[in-house]
Amino acid sequence: TGKMIAVIGSGPAGLTAAYYLSTLGHQVDLFDQADKPGGMLRFGIPDYRLPPEILERDLRVLEKSGINFHMNHRFDREFGIDQLKAQGFDAILIAAGTAKSKTLPIENSDLDGIYPGLEFLRSAKLSQEPRLGGNVAVIGGGNVAIDAAMSAFRLGASEVHLVCLESREEMPAHEWEIAQAEEEGVRIHLSWGPRRFTSGNGRVSGVELIRCTRVFDDQGRFDSQYDENQTDYIPADSVIVTIGQDVDPELLHTVEGLQQGPGNTLKVDENFA
Structure with missing residues (x-):
């Protein structure tokens, strides 16, 4: 489609969104502060519940679909939403989860x-x-x-x-x-x-x-x-x-433009913007 989408967060929501956006023909870049993708799938759910090899198998599917992973990437006031827009991304999805x-x-x-x-x-x-x-x-x-x-x-x-x-x-x-x-x-x-x-x-x-x-x-x-x-x-x-x-309050303080909504969630409008 020629559209570039940035997804912030590589947990279940971010990975799922990235996959479906990629199947629609968009170029998807996924950013996360961790050294490996997966979020709670990797760092929260015990191995007896979700064996690591299952997660790695699914991640290989995402990588083959053309999604670009940018790990060890922490958003702050020096590199945030405005910087992503300046790089040419047409849309940005924040899927930081409740960590x-x-x-x-x-x-x-x-x-x-x-x-x-x-x-x-x-x-x-x-x-x-x-x-x-x-x-x-x-x-x-x-x-x-x-x-x-x-x-x-x-x-x-x-x-x-x-x-x-x-x-x-x-x-x-x-x-x-x-x-x-x-x-x-x-x-x-x-x-x-x-x-x-x-x-x-x-x-x-x-x-x-x-x-x-x-x-x-x-x-x-x-x-x-x-x-x-x-x-x-x-x-x-x-x-x-x-x-x-809860949403990590540090996210609200370091990424300019985000506002706190009810229940310590991110505030969005009717278009989820």
């Missing part, structure tokens, strides 16, 4: 031994094994929580407890993944939320829990409510927090 783990705004959340979910999985993938200890608590009920819990066992944990606000039916994780985690020994604590972390010698020692009586309101919006009279406690040598992801 920042959400944190818990509760007491002692900054203790040693408390790991953000994505950072934990990334460290495990890169063989930078975190110091977990025997008892591990995972906060969250989604697929990332399940992956973190099962990875903790593979890194030597003797007990893994998964704590989530939801009931079994409300858990966002796939049912087959929940069943697999239970088969491997993960103990799931339904309808509990973390109240505070306890410490010992400057490191996390456990999680105080409070009963969650409702997660969503009548319109299906998140609106958690709790029963202060029902509490519990889980001793833990380490805690992995997997309660969702």
Whole structure:
């Protein structure tokens, strides 16, 4: 077509967009700050879930389609959207993903031994094994929580407890993944939320829990409510927090022209521009 498209981000969204844009006849250049493409496919999803050879096979298909990969390329105010436009790109797609783990705004959340979910999985993938200890608590009920819990066992944990606000039916994780985690020994604590972390010698020692009586309101919006009279406690040598992801705020600060939208997403108009 003679059109040049730049795609920023080589995760699932960026790779998929690049592939389909290429099949439409456009020249596609894909940029990413990592040294290898794949994003969460490479650095987040455990190998037992997505074997590396499967990812490499699919990447070879993309390379053969004529997509140009530019790795180790970090966007900042010196090289950003305006510089890409100056190079002649007709359109630019930002597919940077949600690479920042959400944190818990509760007491002692900054203790040693408390790991953000994505950072934990990334460290495990890169063989930078975190110091977990025997008892591990995972906060969250989604697929990332399940992956973190099962990875903790593979890194030597003797007990893994998964704590989530939801009931079994409300858990966002796939049912087959929940069943697999239970088969491997993960103990799931339904309808509990973390109240505070306890410490010992400057490191996390456990999680105080409070009963969650409702997660969503009548319109299906998140609106958690709790029963202060029902509490519990889980001793833990380490805690992995997997309660969702956000767009990395550094992207908003370093790439001129981007604005923050609802839910820490990128703000776009009706044409996604």
